[in-house]
Amino acid sequence: MPRISFPVLVLLGLIAVTLPLSLLAGRVWIDPAHTPNAAVILADLRLPRSLLALVIGAGLGAAGAAMQGYLRNPLADPGLFGIAPMAALGAVASFWFGYAASAWLLPLFALVGAGMGMALLALIAGRTGGIALFTLAGLMIASLAGTLTSLAISMAPNAFAMSEIVTWLMGALTDRSWREVWIAAPLTIAGIGCLMLTGRGLDALTLGSAAARSLGVRDKVLQAWLITGVGLTVGSGVAVAGIVGFVGLIVPHLVRPFTDRRPSQLIVPSALAGALLVLVADCTVRILPLVTELRLGIALSLIGAPFFLWLLLRMRRGLA
Amino acid sequence: MMQLAARDITVEGRLNGVSATFQPGTITAICGPNGAGKSTLLSALANLAALDAGQVLLGDTALTAIAPQMRAQRIGFLPQDGQIAWDVAVRSLVALGRMPFRDEAPDKVARALAALDLTAFADRPVSTLSGGEKARALLARVLAGEPEWLLADEPLAALDIGHQLTLLRHLRAEAARGTGVVLVLHDLALAMNHADHVMVLGEGRLAASGAPAHALSEAIIAKVWGVSAKWIGEAGGRALIME
Numbered sequence: 001m002p003r004i005s006f007p008v009l010v011l012l013g014l015i016a017v018t019l020p021l022s023l024l025a026g027r028v029w030i031d032p033a034h035t036p037n038a039a040v041i042l043a044d045l046r047l048p049r050s051l052l053a054l055v056i057g058a059g060l061g062a063a064g065a066a067m068q069g070y071l072r073n074p075l076a077d078p079g080l081f082g083i084a085p086m087a088a089l090g091a092v093a094s095f096w097f098g099y100a101a102s103a104w105l106l107p108l109f110a111l112v113g114a115g116m117g118m119a120l121l122a123l124i125a126g127r128t129g130g131i132a133l134f135t136l137a138g139l140m141i142a143s144l145a146g147t148l149t150s151l152a153i154s155m156a157p158n159a160f161a162m163s164e165i166v167t168w169l170m171g172a173l174t175d176r177s178w179r180e181v182w183i184a185a186p187l188t189i190a191g192i193g194c195l196m197l198t199g200r201g202l203d204a205l206t207l208g209s210a211a212a213r214s215l216g217v218r219d220k221v222l223q224a225w226l227i228t229g230v231g232l233t234v235g236s237g238v239a240v241a242g243i244v245g246f247v248g249l250i251v252p253h254l255v256r257p258f259t260d261r262r263p264s265q266l267i268v269p270s271a272l273a274g275a276l277l278v279l280v281a282d283c284t285v286r287i288l289p290l291v292t293e294l295r296l297g298i299a300l301s302l303i304g305a306p307f308f309l310w311l312l313l314r315m316r317r318g319l320a
Numbered sequence: 321m322m323q324l325a326a327r328d329i330t331v332e333g334r335l336n337g338v339s340a341t342f343q344p345g346t347i348t349a350i351c352g353p354n355g356a357g358k359s360t361l362l363s364a365l366a367n368l369a370a371l372d373a374g375q376v377l378l379g380d381t382a383l384t385a386i387a388p389q390m391r392a393q394r395i396g397f398l399p400q401d402g403q404i405a406w407d408v409a410v411r412s413l414v415a416l417g418r419m420p421f422r423d424e425a426p427d428k429v430a431r432a433l434a435a436l437d438l439t440a441f442a443d444r445p446v447s448t449l450s451g452g453e454k455a456r457a458l459l460a461r462v463l464a465g466e467p468e469w470l471l472a473d474e475p476l477a478a479l480d481i482g483h484q485l486t487l488l489r490h491l492r493a494e495a496a497r498g499t500g501v502v503l504v505l506h507d508l509a510l511a512m513n514h515a516d517h518v519m520v521l522g523e524g525r526l527a528a529s530g531a532p533a534h535a536l537s538e539a540i541i542a543k544v545w546g547v548s549a550k551w552i553g554e555a556g557g558r559a560l561i562m563e
Binding site for chain 1: 363366368388389391392393395396397398399401403404405406407408409412413416417419420445458461
């Protein structure tokens with residue numbers, strides 16, 4: 001088990017400070033003593049939304065850390081490997097068939113999509129447990145799911161469904177309730193548990209695949225835990241919030257310098273930092289004085305894409 | 321201490337019915353031209369290659385019948401590529417060798433660091449090490465597990481002659497403690513001067529096996545490598561010159 005390290009303590013402290021503030025922040029700032037119906041707004045609207053931000057961010061952060069460790073590549077994003085696009089495709093299908101009107105069916109469809117993505121990945125890459133095959137299979141599944149999503153949009157039964165799909169794909173936590181928390185939280189916690197089990201194997205992979213196997217790591221078992229963990233965290237995140245990109249890519253980078261750089265030591269701090277990042281980002285989009293609320297997915301991409309470029313530039317300097 | 325033995329092992333396109341027995345407490349060099357199957361044989365000895373026929377025995381037990389974790393406790397494997405994906409501290413890198421035991425055993429990690437003169441580097445990130453220091457750190461990683469068998473694929477390839485001799489001295493010390501050391505070596509002079517036993521592979525078959533002077537005779541070099549060469553110098557300090 002990872003010990004409670006200094007970064008973990010700092011991040012827990014920051015979350016403990018940010019969470020209460022996030023409850024008060026919004027288009028309407030709440031003063032618990034004076035705002036009418038403050039208790040209802042806090043308990044039924046703001047608390048579930050903030051908790052959901054924490055849950056989704058934690059899942060994405062942990063999945064990103066594990067994925068980067070597994071692929072031994074700091075540019076890996078958990079969204080790239082088929083599971084998130086398959087979950088999105090599942091959700092899109094529910095809009096397409098008009099099932100999204102029922103609040104439970106949309107996340108259910110997305111979870112089924114994520115499950116199919118996991119199964120496909122496991123089926124194609126699981127036979128050998130090889131990393132190259134995993135990467136290629138993941139990219140192809142993602143590409144196929146993306147294409148089918150585009151197809152669904154272009155052939156949407158009516159303009160309303162099309163706009164619903166497009167808006168949903170952009171990822172947001174607007175108007176989420178306790179129901180979404182109950183769907184995402186248990187799955188994400190179970191997923192982070194699976195990812196923590198991969199820690200030892202990911203550390204061994206630092207030395208390459210052959211050395212890891214010589215140290216007793218069973219590559220098929222490791223891959224199965226990884227696919228399950230990423231599927232549960234990313235799949236449940238997409239199911240309740242749509243596509244929220246870049247968190248899984250950025251967060252492990254921000255956290256890594258504060259750890260001893262072993263992949264196993266990065267998973268829990270990345271989960272906490274991801275939770276904090278999505279919570280702060282969601283508060284920010286709520287506070288911004290725009291006519292309509294900026295979508296969380298777009299906001300994070302606006303931060304994430306330039307960050308990614310900066311990362312590439314820095315790596316290029318390192319390689320030159 | 322138990323023997324490690326390959327029995328008629330075949331890996332399609334790489335090895336063709338190779339049988340060889342390795343003795344603990346000695347340094348065995350596996351030599352041969354490119355593509356002769358040296359790395360495949362070494363991988364097979366650690367149960368890292370899928371065999372199409374035959375088996376590898378540790379004592380009387382087939383390697384495939386030993387659980388991966390138990391096998392990892394007994395056989396240490398140092399691959400050729402020397403990958404270190406993340407910029408971890410030298411001590412963390414070496415501690416990976418304790419993974420098969422599920423402990424961090426600071427005393428054994430410290431001993432492995434000291435054995436390879438790395439104590440002063442223990443807390444430095446691996447990116448700050450030179451090539452020779454990195455090779456020593458990777459070997460220390462294997463030694464931290466105190467394996468009965470130490471299999472290393474070209475451990476000397478990227479090193480200058482000074483570091484080659486340093487590493488060979490460490491490997492000799494390990495063999496003296498009873499460890500079976502098996503090295504894939506390209507440099508025939510290093511094999512001739514430092515190994516106790518040499519196995520020569522040619523086109524996936526065992527072409528010669530025995531004491532270095534016998535297995536690496538000029539006749540065998542001519543037959544397996546297709547090169548006319550001549551040994552000069554005294555035993556223990558021989559050099560190979562091309563004719």
